[in-house]
Amino acid sequence: MNARRSIALALAFAAFLPVLGTRIAAAQEQEIPPKLHWSFAGPFGLYDTEQLQRGFKVYREVCSTCHSLKLLAFRNLADPGGPSFTEAQTAAIAASFQVTDGPNDKGEMFQRPGKLADRFPLPFPNDQAARAALGGALPPDMSVLAKARSVERGFPWFIFDAFTQYQEDGPDYIHAILNGYEDPPPAGFTLPPGAQYNKYFPGHAIGMPKPLSDGQVEYTDGTPATVDQYGRDVSAFLMWAAEPTLDARKRLGFQVFVFLIVLTGLLYFTKKRIWHKVKHHPELLEPRPPTEYRS
Amino acid sequence: MSEHSIYKPQTAFMRWMERRLPIAGLVYSSFVVYPTPRNLNYWWTFGGILTFMLGVQMITGIVLAMHYTPHVDLAFNSVESIMRDVNYGWLLRYLHANGAAFFFVAVYAHIMRGMYYGSYKEPREVLWILGVILFLLMVVTGFMGYVLPWGQMSFWAATVITNLFSAIPGVGDPIVTWLWGGYAVGNPTLNRFYSLHYLLPFVIVGVVVLHIWALHMVGQNNPTGVEPKTEKDTVAFTPYATAKDAFFIGVFCLFYAWFVFYIPNYLGHSDNYIPANPGQTPTHIVPEWYYLPFYAILRAIPSKLLGVIALLGSIVLLAFLPWLDTSRVRSANYRPLYRQFLIVFFLVVVGLGYLGSQPPEGGYVIAARILTAYYFIFLLIILPLLGLFEKTKPLPNSISESVLREGLPAGASAPPPSGAKV
Numbered sequence: 001m002n003a004r005r006s007i008a009l010a011l012a013f014a015a016f017l018p019v020l021g022t023r024i025a026a027a028q029e030q031e032i033p034p035k036l037h038w039s040f041a042g043p044f045g046l047y048d049t050e051q052l053q054r055g056f057k058v059y060r061e062v063c064s065t066c067h068s069l070k071l072l073a074f075r076n077l078a079d080p081g082g083p084s085f086t087e088a089q090t091a092a093i094a095a096s097f098q099v100t101d102g103p104n105d106k107g108e109m110f111q112r113p114g115k116l117a118d119r120f121p122l123p124f125p126n127d128q129a130a131r132a133a134l135g136g137a138l139p140p141d142m143s144v145l146a147k148a149r150s151v152e153r154g155f156p157w158f159i160f161d162a163f164t165q166y167q168e169d170g171p172d173y174i175h176a177i178l179n180g181y182e183d184p185p186p187a188g189f190t191l192p193p194g195a196q197y198n199k200y201f202p203g204h205a206i207g208m209p210k211p212l213s214d215g216q217v218e219y220t221d222g223t224p225a226t227v228d229q230y231g232r233d234v235s236a237f238l239m240w241a242a243e244p245t246l247d248a249r250k251r252l253g254f255q256v257f258v259f260l261i262v263l264t265g266l267l268y269f270t271k272k273r274i275w276h277k278v279k280h281h282p283e284l285l286e287p288r289p290p291t292e293y294r295s
Numbered sequence: 296m297s298e299h300s301i302y303k304p305q306t307a308f309m310r311w312m313e314r315r316l317p318i319a320g321l322v323y324s325s326f327v328v329y330p331t332p333r334n335l336n337y338w339w340t341f342g343g344i345l346t347f348m349l350g351v352q353m354i355t356g357i358v359l360a361m362h363y364t365p366h367v368d369l370a371f372n373s374v375e376s377i378m379r380d381v382n383y384g385w386l387l388r389y390l391h392a393n394g395a396a397f398f399f400v401a402v403y404a405h406i407m408r409g410m411y412y413g414s415y416k417e418p419r420e421v422l423w424i425l426g427v428i429l430f431l432l433m434v435v436t437g438f439m440g441y442v443l444p445w446g447q448m449s450f451w452a453a454t455v456i457t458n459l460f461s462a463i464p465g466v467g468d469p470i471v472t473w474l475w476g477g478y479a480v481g482n483p484t485l486n487r488f489y490s491l492h493y494l495l496p497f498v499i500v501g502v503v504v505l506h507i508w509a510l511h512m513v514g515q516n517n518p519t520g521v522e523p524k525t526e527k528d529t530v531a532f533t534p535y536a537t538a539k540d541a542f543f544i545g546v547f548c549l550f551y552a553w554f555v556f557y558i559p560n561y562l563g564h565s566d567n568y569i570p571a572n573p574g575q576t577p578t579h580i581v582p583e584w585y586y587l588p589f590y591a592i593l594r595a596i597p598s599k600l601l602g603v604i605a606l607l608g609s610i611v612l613l614a615f616l617p618w619l620d621t622s623r624v625r626s627a628n629y630r631p632l633y634r635q636f637l638i639v640f641f642l643v644v645v646g647l648g649y650l651g652s653q654p655p656e657g658g659y660v661i662a663a664r665i666l667t668a669y670y671f672i673f674l675l676i677i678l679p680l681l682g683l684f685e686k687t688k689p690l691p692n693s694i695s696e697s698v699l700r701e702g703l704p705a706g707a708s709a710p711p712p713s714g715a716k717v
Contacts, residue, residue: 043557071372071375071376071379076379140569143375144375144568147560147565147568148565148566148568148569149565150565155649161558161561162558162561165557165558167557167558167560167561170565202578242568244378244379245378245379245385248385249385249386249389249556249559250556250557252386252556253552253555253556253557256552256556257549257552257556260545260548260549260552261549263545264542264545264546264548264549267538267541267542267545268542268545270538270541270542271538271539271541271542274534274535274538275535275538275539278333278530278535282527282695287526288328288330288526288531289328291330291526291529293522293523293524293525293528
């Protein structure tokens with residue numbers, strides 16, 4: 001019997017040996033973005049309002065030249081749990097953008113300053129225009145970008161992630177891309193024309209030129225004006241853009257957990273008490289009406 | 296079996312009602328005094344959990360449907376608008392998406408329990424087959440739901456899975472065109488998937504009613520696999536089973552809430568946050584985790600047609616378990632060999648799940664083939680033969696006898712504890 005069990009287990013293990021080999025080989029090619037500390041990580045982690053405001057500044061002054069943010073409206077910038085600009089600040093930001101409205105009474109589209117309810121205007125009228133202007137590359141919309149990018153975690157890390165609540169691979173990846181440019185590319189790597197070398201981009205040849213350099217965006221609050229810091233701030237901002245209800249979710253989550261733990265505890269003791277006689281004093285149970293059982 | 300108790304209406308209104316529609320009496324006999332084996336363990340709470348999850352999915356789903364737009368140009372953004380602009384829309388959507396996953400967690404636990412304790416054996420064959428039908432309906436409903444957000448994985452999963460029908464010789468391609476409502480996955484496909492995704496849960500409710508009806512005809516199995524014989528072997532459904540189910544639904548909800556509130560996107564694929572693009576195939580097309588074992592079986596077979604047959608067969612064969620398993624002893628606790636082969640079978644299914652998530656190349660394919668072979672050898676060869684050759688342990692005379700033995704202190708002079716868990 002034990003021999004049979006050993007054989008079965010050995011077979012199961014043998015079936016996985018080739019897998020382990022492949023896994024190690026695959027792991028060597030991939031550059032894993034460094035795991036950063038994020039204010040919004042963990043069960044109580046919330047967005048850092050000032051970081052989101054800085055991140056918005058980076059998005060506005062740099063990314064928005066090519067990348068749209070079409071699912072967001074200006075009013076979102078004033079939402080609680082976001083950059084939390086005041087309504088006056090948000091209205092001023094909106095008014096500094098020109099948006100297309102219309103048609104008017106003459107049937108013509110026209111430009112006007114943005115209002116709170118307007119969505120962020122698109123940098124290009126359509127995808128074809130973007131490709132034409134950028135040498136064929138199409139910059140992805142950034143509304144849910146932080147959730148649309150991930151890091152392949154592999155076995156066994158993906159199991160630990162469920163317990164440590166690691167959900168920040170998207171912002172880790174975006175930060176890594178912004179800091180992963182290498183010029184010139186490593187020896188032996190031939191770049192296709194128009195592409196840049198990026199350590200963390202799949203295949204390494206990225207269409208986007210290095211977007212940030214130290215001192216490019218002015219910070220007024222004393223935060224270091226470095227590419228690393230810009231990367232952190234704009235990644236946090238994009239995480240908020242992709243998941244604007246994270247703060248509300250974690251706050252409600254805590255309340256739900258307190259409630260569920262108390263409820264489940266009470267249910268446990270209720271169950272224990274109900275079953276007490278059955279388990280320990282069956283002779284005290286009241287007799288039940290007879291039932292016809294199958295033989 | 297439900298003749299044992301007479302419901303006595305307590306009020307004039309209930310007496311009036313009972314003579315016209317005896318629904319209170321039905322509930323009373325089915326969910327209050329219904330005798331349930333006293334030795335059930337927590338694996339028996341998953342039936343209640345599944346009913347609870349079906350309710351959660353239907354309530355969240357009906358509200359989500361009020362805000363969702365089934366159109367290829369609007370679906371992705373309408374889901375995002377639920378996340379951003381609908382009050383507690385993020386909660387509804389995360390409850391629904393993770394609810395599907397936890398629905399499958401519960402159904403796999405429920406199936407494992409049935410296989411371990413031989414719950415499919417005479418007289419519970421119809422009950423078991425209805426269960427396999429429910430599982431198939433869940434698979435189809437879940438798949439169609441995954442397509443609705445119309446992200447990259449939605450679109451390509453729909454393409455890959457519907458394309459499986461093209462393996463049917465002769466009529467395959469016309470069938471696929473018919474399923475799509477066009478010559479590629481497009482708006483008609485999305486519309487019909489949405490319609491069916493809304494319809495099928497109600498079909499599931501209908502089959503659940505049959506499943507519970509069949510259960511109440513034959514009674515629950517229990518960890519000994521010995522049928523209840525006297526009142527000593529059973530307890531009333533309420534309060535005993537109700538209290539136990541309620542407690543474990545609470546425990547289950549803790550796990551569920553962990554995912555919904557803290558790692559809501561852990562079980563999803565990041566590519567599904569990229570809007571569907573028919574012109575760009577993702578590097579790896581992966582289904583949701585709960586389909587991965589079957590996906591691995593599909594890809595393990597080099598021929599497409601045979602792969603599809605194996606995929607279908609891996610589920611349909613389960614319906615034949617009552618006849619594939621020739622042993623007269625139900626519970627694996629008394630079947631030492633079956634118990635080991637079955638545990639290996641469960642590990643193999645988990646292993647197939649992992650392989651299904653990996654690219655179909657090199658060692659992964661070889662491993663998937665070995666595990667697929669075990670899956671079918673277990674069901675088609677090991678199970679029928681075991682019943683003929685296996686030497687089983689002696690069964691207790693009754694449930695109450697096995698319970699009393701377990702309660703005895705160590706060293707007490709009692710017959711050997713054949714009913715005790717190994």
